[in-house]
Structure formats: structure tokens, C-alpha cells
Amino acid sequence: xRLSRAFLPTLKETPAEAQIVSHRLMLRAGLVRQTxxxxxxxxxxxxxxxxxxxxxVREEQDxxxxxxxxxPTIQSAELWRQSGRYDGYGKEMLRIIDRHxxxxxxxxxxxxxxxxxxxxYAKSYRDLPRNLYHIQWKFRDEVRPRFGVMRGxxxxxxxxxSFDLTAEGAQHSxxxxxxxxxxxxxxxxxxxxxxxxxxxxxxGNLSHEFIVLAETGESGVFYDSRFEASDWASTVTxxxxxAGLKQAFDDVTSVYAATDEMHDAAxxxxxxxxxxxxxxxxxxxxxxxxxxxxxxxxxxxxxxxDGRKVAPEMGSYGIGVSRLVGAxxxxxxxxxxxxxxxxxxxxxxxxxxxxxxxxxxxAMCDQLHAALGDxxxxxxxxxxxxxxxxxxxxxGFPWQAIIGPRGAAAGKVELKRRATGERDELTVEExxxxxRT
Amino acid sequence: xRLSRAFLPTLKETPAEAQIVSHRLMLRAGLVRQTxxxxxxxxxxxxxxxxxxxxxVREEQDxxxxxxxxxPTIQSAELWRQSGRYDGYGKEMLRIIDRHxxxxxxxxxxxxxxxxxxxxYAKSYRDLPRNLYHIQWKFRDEVRPRFGVMRGxxxxxxxxxSFDLTAEGAQHSxxxxxxxxxxxxxxxxxxxxxxxxxxxxxxGNLSHEFIVLAETGESGVFYDSRFEASDWASTVTxxxxxAGLKQAFDDVTSVYAATDEMHDAAxxxxxxxxxxxxxxxxxxxxxxxxxxxxxxxxxxxxxxxDGRKVAPEMGSYGIGVSRLVGAxxxxxxxxxxxxxxxxxxxxxxxxxxxxxxxxxxxAMCDQLHAALGDxxxxxxxxxxxxxxxxxxxxxGFPWQAIIGPRGAAAGKVELKRRATGERDELTVEExxxxxRT
Numbered sequence: 001x002r003l004s005r006a007f008l009p010t011l012k013e014t015p016a017e018a019q020i021v022s023h024r025l026m027l028r029a030g031l032v033r034q035t036x037x038x039x040x041x042x043x044x045x046x047x048x049x050x051x052x053x054x055x056x057v058r059e060e061q062d063x064x065x066x067x068x069x070x071x072p073t074i075q076s077a078e079l080w081r082q083s084g085r086y087d088g089y090g091k092e093m094l095r096i097i098d099r100h101x102x103x104x105x106x107x108x109x110x111x112x113x114x115x116x117x118x119x120x121y122a123k124s125y126r127d128l129p130r131n132l133y134h135i136q137w138k139f140r141d142e143v144r145p146r147f148g149v150m151r152g153x154x155x156x157x158x159x160x161x162s163f164d165l166t167a168e169g170a171q172h173s174x175x176x177x178x179x180x181x182x183x184x185x186x187x188x189x190x191x192x193x194x195x196x197x198x199x200x201x202x203x204g205n206l207s208h209e210f211i212v213l214a215e216t217g218e219s220g221v222f223y224d225s226r227f228e229a230s231d232w233a234s235t236v237t238x239x240x241x242x243a244g245l246k247q248a249f250d251d252v253t254s255v256y257a258a259t260d261e262m263h264d265a266a267x268x269x270x271x272x273x274x275x276x277x278x279x280x281x282x283x284x285x286x287x288x289x290x291x292x293x294x295x296x297x298x299x300x301x302x303x304x305x306d307g308r309k310v311a312p313e314m315g316s317y318g319i320g321v322s323r324l325v326g327a328x329x330x331x332x333x334x335x336x337x338x339x340x341x342x343x344x345x346x347x348x349x350x351x352x353x354x355x356x357x358x359x360x361x362x363a364m365c366d367q368l369h370a371a372l373g374d375x376x377x378x379x380x381x382x383x384x385x386x387x388x389x390x391x392x393x394x395x396g397f398p399w400q401a402i403i404g405p406r407g408a409a410a411g412k413v414e415l416k417r418r419a420t421g422e423r424d425e426l427t428v429e430e431x432x433x434x435x436r437t
Numbered sequence: 438x439r440l441s442r443a444f445l446p447t448l449k450e451t452p453a454e455a456q457i458v459s460h461r462l463m464l465r466a467g468l469v470r471q472t473x474x475x476x477x478x479x480x481x482x483x484x485x486x487x488x489x490x491x492x493x494v495r496e497e498q499d500x501x502x503x504x505x506x507x508x509p510t511i512q513s514a515e516l517w518r519q520s521g522r523y524d525g526y527g528k529e530m531l532r533i534i535d536r537h538x539x540x541x542x543x544x545x546x547x548x549x550x551x552x553x554x555x556x557x558y559a560k561s562y563r564d565l566p567r568n569l570y571h572i573q574w575k576f577r578d579e580v581r582p583r584f585g586v587m588r589g590x591x592x593x594x595x596x597x598x599s600f601d602l603t604a605e606g607a608q609h610s611x612x613x614x615x616x617x618x619x620x621x622x623x624x625x626x627x628x629x630x631x632x633x634x635x636x637x638x639x640x641g642n643l644s645h646e647f648i649v650l651a652e653t654g655e656s657g658v659f660y661d662s663r664f665e666a667s668d669w670a671s672t673v674t675x676x677x678x679x680a681g682l683k684q685a686f687d688d689v690t691s692v693y694a695a696t697d698e699m700h701d702a703a704x705x706x707x708x709x710x711x712x713x714x715x716x717x718x719x720x721x722x723x724x725x726x727x728x729x730x731x732x733x734x735x736x737x738x739x740x741x742x743d744g745r746k747v748a749p750e751m752g753s754y755g756i757g758v759s760r761l762v763g764a765x766x767x768x769x770x771x772x773x774x775x776x777x778x779x780x781x782x783x784x785x786x787x788x789x790x791x792x793x794x795x796x797x798x799x800a801m802c803d804q805l806h807a808a809l810g811d812x813x814x815x816x817x818x819x820x821x822x823x824x825x826x827x828x829x830x831x832x833g834f835p836w837q838a839i840i841g842p843r844g845a846a847a848g849k850v851e852l853k854r855r856a857t858g859e860r861d862e863l864t865v866e867e868x869x870x871x872x873r874t
Contacts, residue, residue, distance in 0.1 A: 007504045007567055009558035033554055035509060036541070041554055042507040050507070067444045070479040070487070072472060072591045073510060073574060074531075074543070091536040094511075096543075099528045099578045104473070106511070106533075106543075117470055117478055121446035130444055137510060137574070141536045154509045 001347070002369075003379045007044050010391055021216055022329035023148030025338050029395045031325070038145025038153035045395060046325065048346035050156065053324050054135050056187050056343060057158050064180035064239050066131040066160050071113050073137055077103035079112040083297045092140045094153075106139035111294045111316055114161040118312075119300040125165050127302065128312060129173055133160030135321060149322045150218075150282070156322040163312040165304060167291065170313035174206065174289045175249045176239050177317040181210050181285050182232035182252075188324065189341025190284075190331055193227045193257045197286065210285035211259065214330040217280035220260035222268050225275045227257060282327045289315040332419075338396030339419050347377040349399035349435045350392040354385045360408035364428060368401055368413070371432050376401075393418065399435045438784070439806075440816045444481050447828055458653055459766035460585030462775050466832045468762070475582025475590035482832060483762065485783035487593065490761050491572050493624050493780060494595045501617035501676050503568040503597050508547050508554075510574055514540035516549040520734045529577045531590075543576035548731045548753055551598040555749075556737040562602050564739065565749060566610055570597030572758060586759045587655075587719070593759040600749040602741060604728065607750035611643065611726045612686045613676050614754040618647050618722050619669035619689075625761065626778025627721075627768055630664045630694045634723065647722035648696065651767040654717035657697035659705050662712045664694060719764045726752040769856075775833030776856050784814040786836040786872045787829040791822045797845035801865060805838055805850070808869050813838075830855065836872045 009030040018024040026032050031046030042050055058068065074096070080086035094106040107113065114132055121127070135158045145153050162173035178194065185192035190212045197209040211221055235248055256267055259281070268276060295301065295311040304310040332339045340346070349372055353365045369378040377397065379388045385404075392400050402414040413431040416423045426434065446467040455461040463469050468483030479487055495505065511533070517523035531543040544550070551569055558564070572595045582590050599610035615631065622629035627649045634646040648658055672685050693704055696718070705713060732738065732748040741747040757764075769776045777783070786809055790802045806815040814834065816825045822841075829837050839851040850868040853860045863871065 005502070007506070007558075007569060030558075033557060035550060035554070036511070036513045036539075039509045039511055041509060041550070043554075044504050044506055047505055047507050065442070067481050068484055069444075069481055070484050072476045072478060074473070074476055074576065074591055076473045094533065094535065096531065096533050098531065099580065102473075113472060113478070117472070117480075120470060121444075121467075132444060139511065143536065154511055 001374070001377050003377055004381050006377065008377070008395070009043070010394060018148065020147050020150070020330070021333055022150065022326040025329050025333060025394070026148055026326065029338055032149060038142055038151070040149055040152060040154070045346045049325050049328075049340070049344050050322060052344040052346075053188065053328075054156070054158075054321050057184055057319055057321060058135065060180045060184040060187070061133050061158065061160060063183075064131075064176045066133045066177075066180075068134060069117075069132050070134045070136060071107070071110050071117075073106055073139070074104050075107045075110075075113055077105055079116055080105065082116075082299075083112045083294055085112070092142065094139045094141045107136075108138055108140045109157075109316075109318075110134070110136075110159055111161065111314075112298065115294045115298045115300050115314070118161075118163055119298065122163070122300070122302050122312070124302050125304045125310065129162065129164040129169050131160055131162040131173055131176070133158060133317070148326055150326040152322065155320065158319040158321050160317040162315045162317070163295075164314075165310060165312065167313050170289055170291070170315055171206070172242050172245065174287065174315050175245045177287050177315070178208065178249060178252075179232065179236040179239070179245065181287065181317075181319065182230075183236070184319065185210060185212065185284065186232050187343055188328065189343055190328065191228065192284065193221065193223050193281065194252065195221070195257045195259055196253070196262060198262075205291070206289040208253075208287050209259075209283050211281035212284050212327045212331055213279055213281050214327065215280055216330045217282045219281055219283065221257070221279050221281040222260070222263050223257040223277050223279070224255045224271055225277050226255050228277070282323075282330060283320075284324050284327050285317075285319045287315065287317040289313075333396075336390070337394035340396045340398055342398050345396070345398050347397050348372070348375040349377075349401055350395070350397040351376055351378045352385075352388045352392055352400055352402045353378070353380055354388070354402065354404040356380055356382050358405050358408070361403050361405055364403050364408045364413065367428055368403075368431070371428075372435065401431055401435070438811070438814050440814055441818050443814065445814070445832070446480070447831060455585065457584050457587070457767070458770055459587065459763040462766050462770060462831070463585055463763065466775055469586060475579055475588070477586055477589060477591070482783045486762050486765075486777070486781050487759060489781040489783075490625065490765070491593070491595070491758050494621055494756055494758060495572065497617045497621040497624070498570050498595065498597060500620075501568075501613045503570045503614075503617075505571060506554075506569050507571045507573060508544070508550050510543055510576070511541050512544045512547075512550055514542055516553055517542065519553075519736075520549045520731055522549070529579065531576045531578045544573075545575055545577045546594075546753075546755075547571070547573075547596055548598065548751075549735065552731045552735045552737050552751070555598075555600055556735065559600070559737070559739050559749070561739050562741045562747065566599065566601040566606055568597055568599040568610055568613070570595060570754070585763055587763040589759065592757065595756040595758050597754040599752045599754070600732075601751075602747060602749065604750050607726055607728070607752055608643070609679050609682065611724060611752050612682045614724050614752070615645065615686060615689075616669065616673040616676070616682065618724065618754075618756065620673070621756065622647060622649065622721065623669050624780055625765065626780055627765065628665065629721065630658065630660050630718065631689065632658070632694045632696055633690070633699060635699075642728070643726040645690075645724050646696075646720050648718035649721050649764045649768055650716055650718050651764065652717055653767045654719045656718055656720065658694070658716050658718040659697070659700050660694040660714050660716070661692045661708055662714050663692050665714070719760075719767060720757075721761050721764050722754075722756045724752065724754040726750075770833075773827070774831035777833045777835055779835050782833070782835050784834050785809070785812040786814075786838055787832070787834040788813055788815045788838045789822075789825045789829060789840065790815070790817055791825070791839065791841040793817055793819050795842050795845065798840050798842055801840050801845045801850065804865055805840075805868070808865075809872065838868055838872070
């Protein structure tokens with residue numbers, strides 16, 4: 001993409017309303033624009049990142065055996081009356097009256113709807129277990145939306161819902177999602193720590209939240225240093241191995257980790273001093289096992305192997321997909337701007353032409369741009385070098401291929417790694433190999 | 438995907454509420470489930486098709502130079518007051534009051550919002566032309582939603598908005614979208630005819646709608662037989678060629694085509710009798726050039742080359758993405774079910790094991806399934822052959838690889854093409870080549 005034809009607007013000034021660094025950088029780098037309080041339009045750069053995050057979330061849900069659907073944003077109040085949550089949900093629910101005076105709402109979550117859908121099709125215990133998920137916009141009418149996409153009103157969530165015949169089966173489904181989440185956050189380039197959590201209004205008796213470590217995070221966290229080195233992607237290889245998954249789950253959850261609300265000072269102090277870590281973090285996922293709370297309330301039951309009707313055991317599993325974009329920036333930035341992890345970067349490389357119109361510079365840039373294609377952004381504007389450097393740093397592309405007249409004459413690209421600031425003089429071919437690795 | 442673990446529920450009975458064939462087949466084949474009047478959840482099979490359609494729409498928008506963004510579903514009423522459309526839009530607009538008593542609405546279209554966003558960033562004529570699009574859920578509170586996803590209330594639309602310095606530029610942008618649409622529908626396996634249209638409440642003076650030919654379509658259409666043979670994908674190769682694009686546009690629009698509302702009997706009768714075609718069709722796209730209607734009303738203007746402020750010339754361009762899934766079925770079905778065009782099929786092939794548990798059958802099915810991977814659905818249920826045949830026909834996969842004990846013993850697969858009913862006895866390797874071609 002040529003920057004001169006793109007829609008990648010940056011702001012020179014830091015918008016006054018932005019209190020945290022991810023919000024400031026998302027506005028300055030042109031990732032999003034607020035359209036109403038707590039509601040954002042995603043501009044091309046932000047939209048590419050959001051899609052990359054969603055793709056990784058989706059791939060790991062699929063790998064763990066979940067099936068993707070898409071439920072609508074607008075729901076009937078009637079469904080929420082069946083579960084008993086309609087009246088209690090309060091003002092965070094955006095309530096709507098349609099032209100026929102029917103009570104509707106913009107879904108803040110989908111336990112009721114998925115239970116109702118599953119009820120239509122589940123005919124027997126042979127239709128269990130199943131785990132259905134979708135990645136859809138939700139609305140929670142926060143009284144004070146703030147921190148940009150970290151606490152918006154309209155936000156993108158991945159929510160999965162599992163249905164099992166037995167409590168043991170449901171706990172296996174829970175553990176599948178537990179490891180799918182660890183793999184997801186690791187692939188996104190984040191350090192995420194699972195912590196035992198309260199179940200809150202969803203109900204149930206087993207719950208974990210996943211906290212991304214970031215110095216600027218909202219919550220204080222205490223954890224064992226073993227979480228810093230963990231490689232979850234290779235821990236679990238077979239999601240159908242019930243005993244193996246339980247063992248891996250027991251191993252991970254026996255390692256100390258807690259937010260300040262749930263902190264157990266005595267247990268933490270029992271760790272070796274060199275293992276104790278205190279830091280800050282951002283909640284990006286939350287999983288729940290809540291038994292038959294919704295299946296019983298909504299009349300979902302199927303004949304079991306002995307013919308007797310059974311209400312399936314359920315769990316629900318959420319990831320804040322749009323929130324993750326903010327969390328990624330909180331965890332990956334410096335004073336100059338964003339530093340995207342490779343896996344989610346909107347473009348892998350920026351090609352900076354320091355002398356637009358110079359034949360050798362233009363030719364070398366065209367060659368790089370043609371080779372990298374859609375994975376690169378070519379800054380072909382008639383701007384000073386300093387402007388191009390600053391914008392590339394701000395927008396955070398992992399690689400910057402810098403082409404000036406002196407280098408171009410010598411057949412050399414200066415390749416800069418955004419994360420480390422390392423620079424190397426390379427041939428075009430060498431630079432392409434480095435960028436593509 | 439193994440069918441025994443999938444969530445692909447089919448219905449034996451045709452639901453009484455479905456009046457048209459696409460709605461009946463979408464419910465029976467388990468593509469969607471209605472959750473409220475005119476509001477649908479997309480089940481895995483339908484969701485895969487919807488994503489395939491959206492991907493092709495996206496690729497052709499990108500190819501034509503449009504930039505993807507994502508605007509939110511909920512908009513502020515204030516924006517619509519600026520354009521003057523808020524009060525006039527009537528009851529089709531879903532109006533919402535939030536917890537702070539602010540008037541909001543669920544966007545039925547985005548002219549106002551995109552104009553407001555573009556206004557924030559466009560600093561001069563050098564920021565023109567630009568074309569921004571998104572693929573987002575819309576809501577129109579139809580008084581009588583019907584025909585399934587063909588006339589739902591919550592529906593997925595691709596809407597693009599172009600900004601140009603001059604009327605000539607805007608007409609070039611219009612022609613870019615015109616040909617992007619023809620390419621899109623052709624890639625989807627549809628015959629689409631562009632027809633001059635009224636501009637309606639969007640305003641403006643140049644508009645075309647795109648009608649997909651289908652015997653069960655909602656509108657009568659009259660057209661020149663030249664539309665049956667046209668190959669738009671090769672007509673336009675360079676979207677930046679202003680003169681070439683104008684010539685191609687003039688060529689296509691000089692060929693007779695009209696819905697019954699706009700039909701000109703005299704012009705039609707002037708065609709050679711063997712060129713006259715009467716049929717039925719479904720509107721799947723609509724494009725508008727409306728000049729400065731929104732830019733002027735919303736205060737969008739940029740300094741031109743001479744320093745004088747200019748309100749950009751605009752157009753908007755819509756494709757009914759969820760509606761297209763219905764239109765695809767209207768145009769591609771028989772008494773047994775859906776016949777997906779290859780480009781949008783949810784799975785390219787179904788593998789039908791006629792004797793689950795037979796070692797030779799199981800081995801051959803496993804071999805095919807491993808080779809085809811995510812592009813195939815393996816019917817490994819313990820069901821009669823007749824049930825498997827009927828479900829595969831109903832769900833409409835382009836290929837059926839049928840494995841029975843006699844064939845498996847001889848090393849042969851029976852490969853059936855859903856569209857033609859042709860069957861061939863092939864080795865596994867031959868079948869794989871055929872399916873992948």
C-alpha cells in the first residue's frame with residue numbers, strides 16, 4: 001500500500017481526553033476515532049490489527065474443537081426473562097423498544113440466546129459435548145466509558161459456550177478453553193497469567209481470569225516467576241486427552257498468581273524470594289463453569305444414555321478482542337509510539353523513501369514494495385525524512401526499510417528493527433529475507 | 438470436520454413460516470435460525486458461506502482501491518440531525534435512548550458518520566480521492582420482515598463511500614465501483630445485470646442497481662441477451678485508466694436492461710427478437726452518485742489547488758452481503774436442496790462413508806479426509822446411506838465422495854458432482870485431483 005493513496009491519518013497533538021498510553025497512541029496513530037462516548041470507528045490501521053487478533057483467537061478456538069457461529073447483536077427481552085436476568089441486569093443493558101412495541105436489547109453477552117438455539121437442535125446425549133462460539137459486537141452502557149477501547153460501550157468479544165452431559169465433561173471443556181486461551185495470548189506476543197476469579201453475575205463455582213502483564217495495567221498482580229518462562233503452546237498437544245489435560249491444568253493452577261483483590265499474602269510469602277513477582281496487569285479473558293444454571297432455567301434437556309432427561313452442564317468463555325488491541329499497546333510501546341508484535345502488526349514493514357523523486361531511491365523502494373506486496377506500507381509522500389521516521393515509529397511496524405540516496409547508490413537498504421532499534425545495512429535480497437523470517 | 442462432532446443440524450420438516458425456497462432451504466439445511474422476527478443467528482454452515490461471500494466482496498473492493506474500515510453499529514442522532522435525515526427517516530430507523538438520555542440509533546446506513554470521520558482527517562485536495570468501505574451489521578425495522586435473510590431487520594451490508602475533488606473524479610470513482618460489483622457477482626457464480634435506477638432517499642442523480650437473475654426473483658426484468666455471455670472479470674484490468682473505464686462503462690450501460698418499474702417497451706422491442714430476454718431477479722447491490730449533498734450539509738470541505746474551499750463530491754455503494762446468501766440459493770438449487778457455486782461453498786466436498794465401521798471404508802475415508810482437511814466434511818455418522826445422500830444433497834457441497842464396501846475393496850471412490858449429478862468411479866488420487874481443480 002502506498003501511503004500517498006492510503007487512509008492512514010496520524011495526529012500531531014495528543015488528544016486531551018486520552019488518559020492512558022494505549023488510548024493516546026491509538027488516537028495519534030490513527031487506529032480509531034471516537035464517534036460517540038465509548039463508541040469507536042476502526043480506521044484502516046486499527047482494523048487490520050483487530051482482524052489479526054480475531055484471526056488468532058479464531059484459529060485457537062477451532063483448534064480446541066469449538067465451532068464458530070454468529071449470533072445477532074439485537075436480542076429479545078423475552079429470552080432474558082426466561083433466565084431471570086432481565087430485570088436485574090440494570091442500566092448497563094441497552095434496552096430498546098421496536099416499532100411494534102416489543103422489548104429488545106443490544107446483547108451484552110449470549111448465555112440465554114445460545115442455550116435457546118442449542119435447545120432447538122440437541123436431540124440426545126449423542127449431540128454432546130459441543131462448544132459454540134462467535135466473535136460479535138456487544139454493548140454495555142457503561143456509566144463512564146473511558147480508556148478508549150479498553151472500556152468502551154460497543155466492543156468486540158469472543159464468547160464461547162460449552163454443553164456437556166456431565167460435570168466431569170464440563171470441566172474437561174473448561175480446561176480445553178483454559179489452554180486455548182494461554183495459547184492465544186502467547187501467539188499474540190503477550191505474557192498472560194491465569195488467576196482464580198470470582199464468578200460474579202454469570203454464576204457458577206469455577207472461574208479464571210487471564211491477566212496480561214503490563215506496567216500500565218489497571219490491577220495489581222502477584223505471581224510466581226515461573227509464569228514468565230512458560231511455553232503453553234507446547235504444553236498441550238492433544239485436546240482430547242482428558243487425563244493429560246487435567247494434569248497440565250493442575251500443574252499450571254498450582255503455581256501462585258492472584259490479583260490484589262484475591263491476594264493471599266501468606267501463600268505468596270511462602271515462595272522463594274527470587275520467585276516472587278509483583279506487577280500490574282489488564283484482564284483480557286474470563287472463563288466460567290456454571291453447571292445447569294441456564295440449561296435448567298431455559299428448559300434445555302436431552303435424553304441421556306438411560307433415557308432419563310438431563311440438563312446439560314455449561315460453561316462460558318470470553319475474550320475481549322477489541323480490548324486486546326489496547327492491551328497489546330499497553331504492553332508494547334515506548335516514547336516514540338507503538339511496537340507491534342509480529343503476529344498482529346498491521347503491516348510487517350514500512351518502506352521509507354528519504355528522497356522521493358530520486359531515481360535510484362524510487363527504483364529500490366518500488367522493488368521492495370513489489371516483493372513485499374500487501375504486507376508492507378510504502379511511505380512515498382513528499383515529506384521530510386524526520387516526518388517519515390516519526391510516523392513509522394508511531395505506527396509501530398516491526399521493520400523499517402530506510403532508503404536514502406547514498407545507500408541506494410551503493411545498493412544498500414538500512415533495515416531497522418522497531419523493537420530494539422537495531423539497524424543494519426543490507427542488500428535488498430538480504431533485507432527481504434530478514435523481513436520475511 | 439467430522440460430522441459426528443460438528444454442529445450441522447438439519448431439519449426433516451419444512452418450517453411453515455418460510456414462503457420462498459431460499460428461506461426454506463436455509464432453515465432445513467441448518468444455515469440460520471431465527472431468534473426474533475427478521476433477526477437470525479448464523480449456524481456454522483451458513484456462517485462459512487457468509488464469510489466466503491464477504492471475503493470475495495472485500496477482495497474486489499480492495500482491488501478497486503477502496504480502504505476497509507469498521508464503523509460501529511450504534512450512532513448518535515446528532516449526526517443525522519446535521520444531514521437533516523433524522524426526523525424524516527421514519528419508523529424503519531431503530532431509535533434508542535441510552536442511560537444518559539442521549540438519542541442514539543442502530544445505523545441503517547453510514548453516509549453521515551463517514552462524512553464526519555473523513556472531515557476530521559482530510560486537510561487538503563491532496564487527501565482526495567479516497568474510497569472507504571466497511572462490512573458491518575445494519576438494522577432496518579421493517580414493518581413485515583420476511584423471506585428469511587432476504588428481507589431481515591438485522592443484516593450484513595458492505596457500504597463504500599467515495600470522496601472526490603470534482604464531479605468528473607466522482608464519476609470515475611462511481612465507475613470503479615460499478616466494475617468492482619460486476620467482478621464480485623461474477624466471482625460469486627452469479628449472473629448480475631446492472632440497471633439504471635431511481636436514487637430514492639439517498640439523493641443524487643446517477644444510480645444503478647444490480648439484479649441477480651433467478652427464476653424465483655422478486656422483480657420482473659427485461660434485458661439484452663448479451664448480458665448472459667459477458668465476462669466482466671476480463672473487461673477491466675486497470676482501475677486507474679480513466680478513459681478506458683469510461684469507455685467500458687458506456688459500453689455496458691448502452692445494452693438494454695430494466696426492471697419492470699423502469700421498463701421501456703419501445704426500446705426493448707427495438708432489439709432483435711432473439712436478443713430479448715424476460716426473467717426475474719433479485720436486487721443485491723445499489724450504487725449512487727449524489728454530489729455534495731452530505732459534504733455540504735455536514736460541513737466537510739478542503740482547500741483546493743487554488744486555495745479555495747471545496748466540498749468533496751461523494752457517492753455511496755452498497756452490497757447486501759447476507760442477502761446474497763439467499764440470492765445464491767434462489768439462483769442455485771433443485772428439489773433435493775442447495776447447489777453451492779464452488780467459490781462460496783461451506784465445504785468443497787463431503788465424504789460419505791456408507792458403512793461406518795467397515796475397515797476398508799473407514800481407512801479410505803480417513804485418507805480422503807486427511808488429504809482434504811478443513812475443506813471437507815466427513816459424514817462418519819452411524820446413519821443409513823439414504824440419510825447421508827439426502828443430507829449432502831440438501832447442504833449442497835459441490836462434490837460428494839461416496840465410499841461403500843464394494844468400492845473400497847476395489848480401491849475406488851464414487852465421486853458425484855452435485856450440480857450435474859455426474860458420477861465417476863475413481864481412485865483416491867484421481868478423486869483428490871478432481872476435487873481440488
